Amino acid sequence: MYRRTLLSTAAALALGLGLPAAAQDDPMKVGFIYVGPIGDGGWTYTHNEGRLAVEEHFGDAVETVYQESVPEGADAARAMTQMALSGADMIFATSFGYMDQVLEVAAQFPDVTFEHATGYKQAENVATYSARFYEGRAVIGHIAGRMTETNTVGYIASYPIPEVIRGINSAYIHAKKANPDVEFRVVWAYTWFDPAKEADAASALIEQGADVILQHTDSTAPLAAAESAGDVIGFGQASDMAEYKPSPRVSSILDIWGPYYIDRIEAVMDGTWESGDTWHGIGEGMVGIGEITEAVPEEVRAEALALKERIASGEYHPFTGPLNKQDGTPWLAEGETADDGTLLGMDFYVEGLTGEIPN
Amino acid sequence: MDLATIQPAILIASLMVSSTPILLAALGEMVVERAGVLNLGVEGMMITGAVSGFAVAINSGSPALGFLGAAAAGAALSLAFAVLTQFLLSNHVATGLALTLAGLGLSALVGKPYEGMKAPTLPKLDLGPLAEIPFLGRVLFSHDVMVYASLALVAAVWAVLRFTRAGLILRAVGESAEAAHALGYDVVRVRVLAILFGGALAGLGGAYISLVRVPQWTEGMTAGAGWIALAIVVFASWRAGWVLVGAYLFGGVTVLQLNLQAAGAAVPVALLSAAPYLVTILVLVIISARGLQGAPAALGRSFHASG
Numbered sequence: 001m002y003r004r005t006l007l008s009t010a011a012a013l014a015l016g017l018g019l020p021a022a023a024q025d026d027p028m029k030v031g032f033i034y035v036g037p038i039g040d041g042g043w044t045y046t047h048n049e050g051r052l053a054v055e056e057h058f059g060d061a062v063e064t065v066y067q068e069s070v071p072e073g074a075d076a077a078r079a080m081t082q083m084a085l086s087g088a089d090m091i092f093a094t095s096f097g098y099m100d101q102v103l104e105v106a107a108q109f110p111d112v113t114f115e116h117a118t119g120y121k122q123a124e125n126v127a128t129y130s131a132r133f134y135e136g137r138a139v140i141g142h143i144a145g146r147m148t149e150t151n152t153v154g155y156i157a158s159y160p161i162p163e164v165i166r167g168i169n170s171a172y173i174h175a176k177k178a179n180p181d182v183e184f185r186v187v188w189a190y191t192w193f194d195p196a197k198e199a200d201a202a203s204a205l206i207e208q209g210a211d212v213i214l215q216h217t218d219s220t221a222p223l224a225a226a227e228s229a230g231d232v233i234g235f236g237q238a239s240d241m242a243e244y245k246p247s248p249r250v251s252s253i254l255d256i257w258g259p260y261y262i263d264r265i266e267a268v269m270d271g272t273w274e275s276g277d278t279w280h281g282i283g284e285g286m287v288g289i290g291e292i293t294e295a296v297p298e299e300v301r302a303e304a305l306a307l308k309e310r311i312a313s314g315e316y317h318p319f320t321g322p323l324n325k326q327d328g329t330p331w332l333a334e335g336e337t338a339d340d341g342t343l344l345g346m347d348f349y350v351e352g353l354t355g356e357i358p359n
Numbered sequence: 360m361d362l363a364t365i366q367p368a369i370l371i372a373s374l375m376v377s378s379t380p381i382l383l384a385a386l387g388e389m390v391v392e393r394a395g396v397l398n399l400g401v402e403g404m405m406i407t408g409a410v411s412g413f414a415v416a417i418n419s420g421s422p423a424l425g426f427l428g429a430a431a432a433g434a435a436l437s438l439a440f441a442v443l444t445q446f447l448l449s450n451h452v453a454t455g456l457a458l459t460l461a462g463l464g465l466s467a468l469v470g471k472p473y474e475g476m477k478a479p480t481l482p483k484l485d486l487g488p489l490a491e492i493p494f495l496g497r498v499l500f501s502h503d504v505m506v507y508a509s510l511a512l513v514a515a516v517w518a519v520l521r522f523t524r525a526g527l528i529l530r531a532v533g534e535s536a537e538a539a540h541a542l543g544y545d546v547v548r549v550r551v552l553a554i555l556f557g558g559a560l561a562g563l564g565g566a567y568i569s570l571v572r573v574p575q576w577t578e579g580m581t582a583g584a585g586w587i588a589l590a591i592v593v594f595a596s597w598r599a600g601w602v603l604v605g606a607y608l609f610g611g612v613t614v615l616q617l618n619l620q621a622a623g624a625a626v627p628v629a630l631l632s633a634a635p636y637l638v639t640i641l642v643l644v645i646i647s648a649r650g651l652q653g654a655p656a657a658l659g660r661s662f663h664a665s666g
Contacts, residue, residue, distance in 0.1 A: 039467060039474055039578025069579060154621065187620040188628050194582040199573045200377050200614055204621040207369055224575045243475035358628045
């Protein structure tokens with residue numbers, strides 16, 4: 001933590017010194033706060049792709065700045081304050097753990113517009129946005145269930161927050177539908193990005209018999225571990241991770257932020273921006289499914305694509321009853337679908353998953 | 360819960376692999392600190408080693424050359440630290456931190472073209488019948504050469520510091536630079552050599568992450584390992600044997616808790632993750648209660664031969 005404090009302070013200082021406050025008729029300045037390095041090949045990489053899409057779309061009308069590897073917690077407040085002081089008109093904070101700091105800084109800078117990814121607390125000048133990744137996880141869960149031969153699927157989870165729990169549940173439900181014998185092993189890595197630890201977690205799961213690895217961490221290290229183990233497959237997370245095609249990476253969940261960022265920046269320019277919560281999925285194009293490679297049998301690919309289409313059209317909701325909670329209590333009745341409120345605060349496993357969610 | 364699926368032999372073998380990077384880096388830093396220099400740039404030197412080793416291994420096709428390149432790159436970066444602190448007498452702490460920032464930035468820049476590439480990895484040594492021994496074979500005789508090299512280095516550093524004249528001089532410089540100077544030893548030269556050694560080992564540790572443990576290049580991939588190495592030096596109270604214990608303990612607890620989770624054991628994850636830090640605090644309390652400080656007396660102080 002010490003290192004990161006120093007890093008972010010130094011970077012914030014550099015930012016503050018290097019970029020004098022913008023005058024009125026300057027281009028609109030948009031800041032991005034990233035939780036990992038752009039080169040993580042995953043989560044932060046995709047947000048930066050969104051930022052590049054903004055630059056390309058607006059040209060000289062928008063100037064973007066960003067800060068990488070900003071730790072969640074108090075340091076994020078410092079980074080955002082520096083960004084606001086150096087003239088940013090709008091700030092995208094792209095990790096769940098920035099939530100309280102976003103609200104704190106937003107209260108001090110009422111003229112700056114904030115957008116917080118994957119959070120659930122809004123304010124007058126703070127909107128939240130997220131993607132329905134669980135829709136993508138339903139599709140790869142289906143592939144995982146069909147592809148596993150040991151009937152053991154390993155899942156590298158990051159932190160026990162609703163977003164991650166939702167993903168585990170969605171993947172499990174659809175793996176189970178495809179293969180009633182499937183069993184999930186979940187490892188909580190307590191990090192979004194630590195390639196060495198992610199590789200260790202993947203190896204531990206593979207040693208325990210998992211032959212499909214799902215991940216909710218940001219680096220490509222689990223795919224590297226799957227590759228060196230041989231007969232193990234995995235999926236790209238956040239970005240396509242195409243360098244591991246055709247196997248171990250057999251498909252991927254893609255985060256596509258660019259169109260949303262462009263929309264929201266335009267809204268600020270027009271003065272039509274309003275706080276709110278946006279939650280888009282495959283249908284709106286915020287979540288994509290990367291190419292399903294030839295390592296997946298044609299039949300399974302067709303099933304996965306059909307599932308994707310049904311989700312995109314709204315015909316099918318990944319959380320459709322009958323579903324019970326882990327302890328056997330009924331959650332959704334036959335044909336009932338989960339409401340967004342429950343999904344956003346999800347803190348329980350569905351029936352069939354083993355293990356406990358750490359607090 | 361299915362603990363029977365955890366095999367102790369595999370567990371110990373994988374903890375040795377996952378501890379090797381911090382072991383190498385901590386050992387190097389221990390030598391640096393015994394010479395009275397506090398180099399907080401371990402993280403920066405590790406990541407520089409990681410990217411250089413990866414790049415050299417890809418371009419040459421040889422992981423061995425990769426490790427050599429990593430050691431050279433780590434030492435080269437530490438040379439900057441040596442020049443600043445030993446000749447220009449800059450503050451050790453500030454310079455070390457700057458070194459980390461520089462290393463992280465430099466490695467991101469150099470590593471850009473190597474993202475997503477695959478390097479040749481280090482093969483396991485073929486020790487023939489030894490590897491067939493039940494349990495011990497898997498634990499001790501199934502590793503790549505760097506694991507053995509790191510253990511040999513621990514023994515070598517221990518022996519040199521304890522039994523040789525060179526080791527005595529190094530310790531003298533670290534305890535009292537003035538006294539060593541008065542005896543006619545070249546304090547600055549000894550310190551520069553120690554810094555270069557520390558840089559080379561940190562580079563090797565970094566390359567072990569990018570070439571063996573992960574193996575790939577990803578920006579920022581050392582993810583704080585250098586800081587753990589620094590903590591281990593304190594934990595070990597500047598002794599080679601304890602550096603080994605500390606590194607294996609840190610690596611071991613990490614691997615153990617991941618394996619327990621994968622096996623479906625109901626373990627309090629947060630508690631296990633905090634365990635190495637709790638043990639460190641405990642050890643520090645015991646050390647200070649026994650009145651043994653362990654830290655070299657001249658640690659972090661600049662020396663200039665005036666007059």
